[in-house]
Amino acid sequence: MGKSNDIASQDSAKIYLSSPHMSDEGYEQAYIKEAFDTNWIAPLGANVNGFENELSSKVGAKCAAALSAGTAAIHLALKAVGVGEGDIVFCPSLTFSATANPIVYQNATPVFIDSDEETWNMSPAALDKAFQKYEGRVKAVLVVHLYGLSADLDKIVELCDKYNVPLIEDAAESLGTLYKGKYTGTFGKYGIFSFNGNKIITTSGGGMLVANDEKDAEERIAKVRFWATQARDAARWYQHSELGYNYRMSNIVAGIGRGQLRVLDARVQKKKHIFEFYKRELGQLDGIKMMPVNDWNEPNYWLSCITLNGKVKPLDVMIALESENIESRPIWKPMHLQPFYSECNFISQCESGSVSEEIFKSGVCLPSDTKMTDEDLYRVVNIIKKLWR
Numbered sequence: 268m269g270k271s272n273d274i275a276s277q278d279s280a281k282i283y284l285s286s287p288h289m290s291d292e293g294y295e296q297a298y299i300k301e302a303f304d305t306n307w308i309a310p311l312g313a314n315v316n317g318f319e320n321e322l323s324s325k326v327g328a329k330c331a332a333a334l335s336a337g338t339a340a341i342h343l344a345l346k347a348v349g350v351g352e353g354d355i356v357f358c359p360s361l362t363f364s365a366t367a368n369p370i371v372y373q374n375a376t377p378v379f380i381d382s383d384e385e386t387w388n389m390s391p392a393a394l395d396k397a398f399q400k401y402e403g404r405v406k407a408v409l410v411v412h413l414y415g416l417s418a419d420l421d422k423i424v425e426l427c428d429k430y431n432v433p434l435i436e437d438a439a440e441s442l443g444t445l446y447k448g449k450y451t452g453t454f455g456k457y458g459i460f461s462f463n464g465n466k467i468i469t470t471s472g473g474g475m476l477v478a479n480d481e482k483d484a485e486e487r488i489a490k491v492r493f494w495a496t497q498a499r500d501a502a503r504w505y506q507h508s509e510l511g512y513n514y515r516m517s518n519i520v521a522g523i524g525r526g527q528l529r530v531l532d533a534r535v536q537k538k539k540h541i542f543e544f545y546k547r548e549l550g551q552l553d554g555i556k557m558m559p560v561n562d563w564n565e566p567n568y569w570l571s572c573i574t575l576n577g578k579v580k581p582l583d584v585m586i587a588l589e590s591e592n593i594e595s596r597p598i599w600k601p602m603h604l605q606p607f608y609s610e611c612n613f614i615s616q617c618e619s620g621s622v623s624e625e626i627f628k629s630g631v632c633l634p635s636d637t638k639m640t641d642e643d644l645y646r647v648v649n650i651i652k653k654l655w656r
């Protein structure tokens with residue numbers, strides 16, 4: 268233990284939850300070399316444009332802005348739909364804090380929505396309740412596709428249309444996930460993706476904001492790029508009429524992204540193989556349930572997650588794996604249980620308890636690293652199976 272932060276090299280014997288996996292073909296380095304050869308180290312350059320266009324056409328978005336992080340993309344999406352001081356934004360409780368934090372950056376207030384068991388994501392029933400409770404004060408709905416499982420988008424889009432509130436999709440974990448044949452991130456007015464080190468593809472760190480509805484898409488994305496580059500007005504000197512941010516992606520980082528995008532489909536295939544392997548080997552054990560994969564959901568299987576409701580507890584699994592130098596993790600701790608957000612309201616699906624809390628208490632994220640061999644996978648499942656003897 269204690270070696271996971273080794274800066275010289277990653278621990279080769281360790282099995283990771285999800286670590287960077289560059290292409291065997293060296294695509295990333297070729298794009299970076301091109302940037303070096305043309306001295307487009309900074310600012311912007313061909314890789315940034317290329318990455319924006321290639322990602323947009325991959326997922327079927329109108330246009331995109333490459334940014335320094337997924338969190339920055341969420342922030343600017345909220346700004347773009349006009350979220351500001353005193354507004355309410357609905358967001359799921361069961362997510363990573365980076366979904367909710369930008370709501371606070373904009374001096375708005377999050378109201379946390381419970382999950383449902385069918386998707387683990389925002390419960391349409393709880394969302395409907397929340398709309399009724401806060402009618403007229405809601406400026407945006409921020410939906411998340413957790414672990415690569417898509418939310419119940421038809422119902423959520425219908426509710427947002429009914430109450431005339433824009434939808435933003437936090438697809439940080441779901442690049443490559445299809446909902447009824449269409450990529451997640453393209454259902455909302457805006458969608459965001461993350462290329463953080465643990466995501467299905469990575470640029471070492473980065474994000475993308477995509478605009479979907481046709482109306483003024485190019486103009487709206489141009490505005491996002493403007494905010495992301497310090498909001499510099501068109502003047503000879505530095506002149507600013509608006510608050511700016513330093514949120515743009517660099518041309519080097521975008522080169523890694525272009526290379527990674529070329530292996531996205533292969534990564535999804537491998538992640539699916541990992542999930543199917545666990546399902547076959549562990550799915551029948553007493554008390555285990557695999558994360559929900561619905562008929563309409565073609566996930567990217569970013570992380571393979573299970574819940575345990577029998578004699579073997581999540582902590583038993585995590586400790587057994589840890590002692591063999593294998594990484595696993597609890598499910599995200601819901602936002603309404605976080606000290607920082609303890610004052611915020613939470614709308615649960617039903618009166619008797621919360622689904623998100625149940626998933627948190629019983630869930631484990633299993634190692635889902637695409638560099639794992641089948642031999643590694645057998646090692647993992649054998650350690651887990653021993654707990655049932």
Ligand SMILES: *Cc1c(COP(=O)(O)O)cnc(C)c1O
Pocket residue numbers: 335336337338339362363365366411437439440460461462463472473474
């Ligand atoms: C990773 C992640 C983010 C943040 O992305 P960064 O690129 O790390 O800023 C936001 N939301 C969810 C659900 C994530 O998993």
